[in-house]
Amino acid sequence: MTEQQKLKWQPGRRDLLFFGIIAIVVLTLVLGSSERKTKPVPDDEMHRTATSRDACMTCHGSDGVSPQPKGHIKGGQCFQCHQQPKHWAGMQ
Ligand code: HEC
Ligand code: HEC
Structure with missing residues (x-):
């Protein structure tokens, strides 16, 4: 693997932010639904x-x-x- 290819696979800050938001949404849904039990x-x-x-x-x-x-x-x-x-x- 060349140095350039390696860099391509580094998740950028935006990717992390995106995954962070997804995680929060999923968590909210899961916790929210358990409250209704x-x-x-x-x-x-x-x-x-x-x-x-x-x-x-x-x-x-x-x-x-x-x-x-x-x-x-x-x-x-x-x-x-x-x-x-x-x-x-x-x-x-
Ligand atoms: C020795 C008496 C006793 C037995 C046996 C018992 N409970 Fe309870 N249970 C209580 C008391 C007292 C409370 C209320 C105080 C508390 O929250 O601990 C309670 C609370 C609860 C609550 C409500 C919790 C809340 O947040 O208000 C549920 C649901 C419950 N019991 C289900 C069960 C089930 C199912 C069983 C059988 C597996 C069981 N109990 C066996 C005495 C008992
Ligand atoms: C079909 C669903 C269902 C089943 C099966 C069931 N319950 Fe409940 N139970 C409820 C609901 C709904 C409430 C209302 C309050 C709540 O949200 O817990 C409740 C409330 C209670 C409470 C009062 C909790 C509180 O402090 O407000 C107790 C104690 C309790 N149940 C015990 C039992 C026991 C013991 C059994 C088994 C013999 C049982 N339940 C089976 C649905 C169920």
């Missing part, structure tokens, strides 16, 4: 170790410490809508 399941001890729907419902049923809001769907797979904790202990 439902609340994630907190990644704390009590949520990491609840490994069945029944376990969730002992606290989030109508008699629990933190009932689901009125009109919340009955049944359903919790993690389909509420993001599962990162360090979750089980499989649903």
Whole structure:
């Protein structure tokens, strides 16, 4: 490769700016869309170790410490809508 060819492949400042803008747009879209999702399941001890729907419902049923809001769907797979904790202990 000659010296001149090498130089051709150097991205210029404008290219970097262009990629920077693309990255920002993509990031904004990704972060923006995740905000519209439902609340994630907190990644704390009590949520990491609840490994069945029944376990969730002992606290989030109508008699629990933190009932689901009125009109919340009955049944359903919790993690389909509420993001599962990162360090979750089980499989649903
Ligand atoms: C031992 C009781 C308990 C168990 C079991 C439990 N939760 Fe919770 N959960 C709570 C409490 C208390 C809160 C509210 C306080 C907080 O944010 O930590 C909460 C909050 C939440 C929230 C809302 C978070 C927010 O930002 O307001 C979601 C969603 C949730 N739990 C889902 C689940 C799911 C799904 C399971 C089963 C895998 C589960 N919980 C098991 C007690 C429990
Ligand atoms: C079809 C989607 C869907 C499923 C499945 C689902 N939820 Fe929800 N849940 C929602 C929506 C929508 C809300 C409204 C508030 C929000 O944005 O999180 C909500 C709210 C909640 C809240 C109150 C959060 C707060 O503090 O405002 C709790 C607790 C909760 N859900 C628990 C559960 C549990 C436990 C399960 C599994 C048995 C479950 N959800 C399954 C859609 C769902």
